[in-house]
Amino acid sequence: MVENMPNRRGPLELLIGFSARNWLLTILLTAAAALWGYHSLLNSPLDAIPDLSDVQVIIFTEWPGRSPDLVEDQITYPLTTTLLAAPKVKFVRGQSFMGLSFVYAIFEDGTDMYWARSRVLEYLNSATGDLPKGVRPTLGPDATGVGWVYQYVLVDKSGNQSLADLRSLQDFNLRYALEAVKGVAEVASVGGFEKEYQINVDPNKLASYGIPLSKVIAAVRASNNDVGGRVLEIAGHEQFIRGRGYVRSTEDLEEVVLSVDVDGIPVRVADVASVSLGPALQRGQADLNGEGVTVGGIIVMRYGENALAVIERVKARISEIQPGLPAGVEIVPVYDRSELITRAIDTLRKTLWEEMLIVALIIGVFLLHVRSALVAIVTLPVAILLSFIPMYYQGLTANIMSLGGIAVAVGAMVDAAIVIVDNIHKRLQGIEPDSPSRTAVIIEAMQEVGPSIFFSLLIITVSFVPVFALEGTEGRLFKPLAFTKTYSMGFAALLSVTLVPALAVLMIRGRIRGDRSWLNRRLQSVYAPIVQLAVRWRWIIVALSLAALVFSVPVYRQLGSEFMPPLNEGSILYMPTTLPGISIGEATRVMQTMDRELMKFPEVERVFGKVGRSSSPTDPAPLSMIEINIMLKPRGEWRDGLTWDGLIAEMDAAMQFPGMPNIWWMPIQTRTEMLATGIRSTLGIKVFGPDLGQIEQTAIDIEHALLDDSRTASYTRSAFAERATGGYFLDFDIDRAAAARFGLNVGDIQSVIEAALGGIVVSETVEGRERYGILVRYAREYRDNIEALQRVLIPTATGAQIPITQVADIRFRTGPPMLRSEDGQLVGFVFVDVSDDVGIADYVGLAKQVVQDKVSISPGYRLEWAGQFQYFERAKARLQILVPLTLSFIFLMLYMHRKSLIETLIIMSALPMSLVGSIWLLALLNYKLSVAVAVGMIAVAGLAVELGLLMMLYLDIAWRKARDENRLNDSTELWQAITEGAKQRIRPMLMTGLALLMGLLPIMFSDGSGSDVMKRIAAPMLGGIGTSLFMVLIAFPAIFTIWRGRAQ
C-alpha cells in the first residue's frame, strides 16, 4: 500500500531539500516577500465589516409637493420600466414618497459600479422624455447608506449666526470643501433652515387688481437674469457689456411689475404680496443634545473606499477649515466610524497577538528548545504578512471578517512547523550536536513528514472552498474571511516546505533533549495506559464514538437558527418610529424631548437627532422616523457595573414615548438593514398588479385563505397582509361640470392648487456662490386652515375670481403614505411564518394550491413567492452540493496521498466526530445555527482531517517500523507496537491539537466590537477540535488496531 513512500523523492521532498541546503537564498527571498507583505499591510484599507450592500444605483427624483401615487405613476413607474431592460440588472425596486421618488437598480454581483452607473445614465436618457415637465431624475452618489462614515453638526457659540446662516455655510461652503476630499462621494446636509425668498401673495389683493397668480409667477420668472451683450471697443480696449438683473434682495422682488392699470400706474409685487426671506419646505430636521434645532452634515463615503483613510482625510480637512469659519462656529463630530474600525481592528489585533503568544508558549513548553520553537513561531507572522499581499491586490479591506479569517487559522498555520520540528527533534535524539551528518538527518526528518503535513495543510485550505460558493449577503460577509483564511493557510503550507527547512537547518543547533523532557515523560506516562485501554477495548471505543454521534442528533435539532449574529458597534442608534403622517413640527418637538431625556444619562456624551431625511439620495427616511445617534462616554466613566445591555434596557425604560415604538440598533446594522427592504419573514408572498386597492384586497384574501384552509392552517404560524393605508390626504375633487360653467378646465384649477397651496419655486437667485429659491405662494393665513382653503380663488375666463369650492369639493381621505414597486409593478406583501413541522418547500407547494383554489386573482395580477427562505434555500442548496463535493475531493486527495482506501476512510472518520464536539459546544453556549456557525463547521472539517492524517502517519510509521523489525507476530505485539507508536507521538499530536485549540481560545474570551461574529465561527471549531483530538488520540489507535489486526 504505502510501501516505499518515505524513501521516494517527490517534488516536495526535493523542495524541502533545496530550501534547506540554500537556506540563505530561501530566507532572503522570504524576507523580501515579507517586506512586500508588510507594505501591503500598511496600505490595506481598513473597515469595520465588509460592505454588504448590493451593487446598486439609486435614481433620485424630486417633484415637490406631489402625492405618493402621483409620483409613482409619473416618475417611479416610467423610470423602473425603462431601467428593467438595462443589462445585468437583477431587479429594480421603486419607492414613491411625498414629492420624492427613489428607484434602486440592483445589478448582478460583481458588476462594476461605474459600468452600472453609465448603463443607468444611458437608459435614463431615454426615460426622461416620459417624465413630467421640469422633473429631472438624478443619479444618487456612488455610495450607499452604509457609507455614512462621519457626521458632524455646526455649533455656534457666539449666537450671531442664524440657523439659515449656518445652513448656508454648510450648503455652500463646508459641503464643497469636504466633498472634494478623496473618497467622499457626497456631503449631505440636514436640519436648520434653508433660506428661500418667499413671495407671500394675498389672494384678496390679487383679486381686487384682477391679476391671476400665473401672472405673478411669470413676472417674477422674467425678472431674475443677467445677460451679456458681447463687447464694445473703446480706445483699443474691450469693454464687456452686461445687463445686470439678478435679484439680490427682497426689495428687488417687491419692485417686480405685474401689470399697469388704466391710469398707467404699475402694480408691483409689493402691492399684492409680502416678500420675505424664510425657511424652505423641510423634510428633515436635526437637533444636538436637545438644545435646539441645528445644522448637521453627513459624510457619505464612496463605495469600496478605505473608510478609515477617508475619515482621517475628512478630519484633516475639517481642521483646515475650522479657523476660517465665522467666529464662534465650531464643527462638532457626532458620529465617527473610525472609532469603531480602530476598536474592531484592535480587538482582532489583540486577539491575533494573544493567539500567537499562546501558540508560541505551547510550542516553547513542549519543545523546551528556544531556537527550535522560534523556527515554528517565525512562520506565523511571516505567513500572515504574506497573506496581505493578495488581499491588498484583490482590494479586500482589513476588517473583522478578513482579519478573523487569519485569527481562526493561526492554530493551524503552525501545525506544519510543529510537526517538522518535532520530527527533527525525534531524529536528532542521540546524535551529537556537532556531528557532520546532522544536517542530512534534519533534512531527512523533514522529508519524512513534510509532504504529509504540507498535504494536510492543503486539505485544510481546500476544505474551505464551499464558503466561496456563498452568494448574496452571506457571501459578501464570509468571502473575505474565506479568502484570508485560505491565503494564510496556503502561505503557511508553502512556508512549511521552504522557510521552515531553511530555518531548521540554521537554527536547530545544540543539544536536543528531544521528547525526554519532564513534561513529555509525564504526558507519555499518562497517555500510554489510556491508549492501552483503548486498544484493548477497541470495540467499546468505537461503540461509544458512534453513540456520541447518535446522541448529537437531538441536540443538533434543538439549536435554533439565525441569519447573522449582531455586531456590537459600540455606539447606539436609537430609532423610534411612529406611524406615517406626523408633521415636521411635531416630530421635531418630540425628537428634542427625546434628546433631552437621553442627555440625562451620565453615560451619554452627546446625542444627535435627525428626523426625516437629509439631502442625500441615500436617505429615504420618512418624517415618521427619528434617528438618534448616541455617542457614549468611554466605558471607564460609566456607572459601576453597568453593562451595554443594561444601559440600553435603562434607556428603553426611560424612553417610553406613546406611539413611538423603540428600536435600539447600531448604525451600520441599521443602514445595512434599511438597504435591503425586501421581505424579512421566512416566506413572503408578493402580490403584483396595477391597482393598489386590488392588490391589498388580494393580499388580504391570501392571508385569510392560508389561515383558514385546512391544508395550510395547521402549518401557518401567521399570515399577515400589509395594509397600505395610513397616509392622510386632503383632496380637491374637481367637479368638471361646475368648472365648465365658468369656462374652466381641470388644469386651470389644478395649477392654482399647485401654485397657491403648494407654492412654486419659480426661479433661483444667484448671489455669488450661493443660490436660493424664489417661491411664490399664498400667504400663510390664506392656506393654513380648511376655511382658508375653501377660499382659494380661481381666475375665470371672464376675469372674475371665484372660490375653489364653487368648482371642487374638499374631501379628507386616507391612503398610502408610500408606494412600493418592483420591476415596474406595484407590489403588496403578505408575510407568512411557517411552522417548523413542515419543510418550507412543501409548505409553498401546499399554499400555492390553496391560493389557487381559494383566491381569485384578477387578470393583470400575479404572485411571487419570496422571502428569506430563498436565501436559506439558496445557501443550503449551494452547500448541499459543494460540501459533499469538497468532501469527496478531500477523500480523493487523501487517497492519492495515502493510496489506501481504508486508511482514507479511517482518517475521514474524524469528520463526523468533530461535528459532535461542535454541536455540543454550541448547545452549551446557547449559540444558534447561522451561516457563521456553518463556516466554523466547514473550517473544522479540514482541521479534523489534518489531525487524523497526522495520527495515521505516526501510527503507520510505528507499525511499519515494527513490521520491518518483525515484531508483529501476534495481537499483543501489534497492540504493543501501536501503543508505543501512539505514545511516542503524543507530543506532536498534542502540540498541534493544543495549538489549534488554544489558538482559538482568545477569540472565545475576547470581548469587544466584532467578537460576537468571531465567536460564532470559533465555537464549533473549538468543540470540533476537542472531539477530533479525542478521536484521533484514543479512537484512532483502537480503529487502527482493528484494521491491522484484521489484516493479519
Place this chain on the structure above:
Amino acid sequence: MTINRKLALAGVATVLIAAVLWTVVFNSNDREALSRDESLAWFESGAFKIGVATVPGTPHVGENDLIVKVRLADGKPASNVEVSAYAEMPSMGAMPAMRAPADLIETTSGQFEGKLDLRMRGAWPLSVSVADAIHGNAELSFDLATDRPGLRIVTGGTPLGTTGIQQGAVANNVAESQAETITVDSRRRQLIGVETSTVTYHDLVKTVRAIGRVTYDERRLTKVSLKYDAWIGELEADYVGASVTRGQRLFSIYSPELLAAQQEYLEARKRLSRRDPDDSLLKASRQRLKLWDLSDREILALEERGKPREYVPIYAPTDGTIVAKHIDSGSAAKTGQTLLRIADLSQVWIEAEIYEADLDLIREGMNATVSLPYLPDRSFISVVDYVYPYLDKASRTGRIRLMLDNADGSLKPEMYAEVVIKAVIGHRLAVPEDAVLFAGDSRVVFVDLGEGRLKPVRIKTGQQAQGMIEVTEGLRLGDVIVTSGNFLIAAETKLKLGINQW
C-alpha cells in the same frame, strides 16, 4: 471478554443516560419557572382571569416562551377556550411590519404555551385573545419589547397583581370600556406634551372676508348742470378735487336765454311794478328765473341793480369735492350737460363682494371691520348697511354695502378695502381644531377618562370657525379631551388597539 462486554454495556448505558438527562435538562430548565403561578401577571378581563408571562421574563431577540393561563371568575381553569396570541412589530418607515405569532398549545387544562419568535430588537406589542362560546371573548394587549423586563397591560384587562387571583370580579362593562382605551401615564404624557381641555359651549364666530371698494355715497352725489345753453365765463372751481362749500361760486356763465329771461323779468317789473305786484306775467317770468336756478337773493339783486347780468355766477349746491369737471373757461355748455360733479365725501360707501356660500351669514346691521391696504395702521368699524338682493352673474358674488364716516377724507373712493365680518353662528358645543384628527371621513378626538386612560372617540362635526370645530355628536359637555400631542396618542392607539382605519 465478558468483562469487556459488561464494560461496553456499562459505557453505552452511561452515555445513553447522560444524553437523555442532558436533553431533558436542556428542555426543562426554562419550563421549571413557569409551573409557578406567581411568575405570571394576572389580569381580569371579561369573564376570565388571565395570567400571562414570557420566559425569560425579559424577552430577547429570538425565541421566547409565552405562557397564558386562563381561569374563570371562580378561579377554576377554563376549558374549551380558544387562545391565540401574537406580537407584532409595527412598520417603520420603509420597513414593513413584522408579526410573530405564538403557536399556543394547551399543555394542561387552561394553560397554553407557545413560542414567540422575535426577530428584531425593539418593541413587539403583544395581543392575547381568548374566545369561548359560553363566557364570551376577551382581548388583551400588552407592551412587550426585547431586553425590557416584564409585560405591561395596555388595554383589555385590569391587573390583579401576582397574588390577586382571589380579588373580586370587576364589573364587565369596565373591562369592556377598557378594551377601547389606552393608558398613558403622566410622565409619558409630559414627554410628548399632552395638553387637555374641557369640552364646553363656545360662541362660534365665523369670519367672512370680502374684498370691497370705497365708493361715493350715491345719495351724496350732486351734478351741476344747466337748464339752458350757455357759455362758461370765469371758472372758479377750476380743477377736479377742489373742495367746495355750499353757496360758493363755481363759475359764471353767459347764456343768451338767461339774459333774455332776466331782461324779460326786469321789463315786466318795470311795466307792472306800480300796478299789481301779483301780475301773472311778472309771476311767470320770476318763476322762470327761479326754475333756472336763480335764487331769491339773486333775483332781488337783479331787481335792485335793474339791469340783467351777462355773466351769471353759478353757486355750489352742496358741500363737497369736485370729482368731475367737463368744462373749462369759455367752453360751451349744452342744456342738461353735466358740467361738474360734486361729491360729499364726509361719508362714503364700501361695496364688498361676498361669495355665495357666505351670503347666508350676512345680515343688515352686522358689525364689520374695514381695513385698507393703503392705511395699514387703521381699521374702521362699520355696519352692514344693505345687502343687495341679487348676485353678480360672472363672479357668483353678492354685494353688500357699508357706510363709513370720512370726516378727514382719508377714505378715497376707488380704494381697495378688506372687509371682515364676524358672523355669530351660535352657541355651540365645540372643541379646538387641534384636538380633532381628520382621517378620511372620520373625525376622532381623544377623551381623557382620568387615571391616564385615553379613549379615541369618533365624533361628527358641524361648523368650523376661528380654530374651533362644532361637535354635533360624540362628545358631551364637560368631557376632557386631548388638545395637543395627539398625533402620538393616535399612533399609540393604532399600534396598541389595532385600529387600522378611522
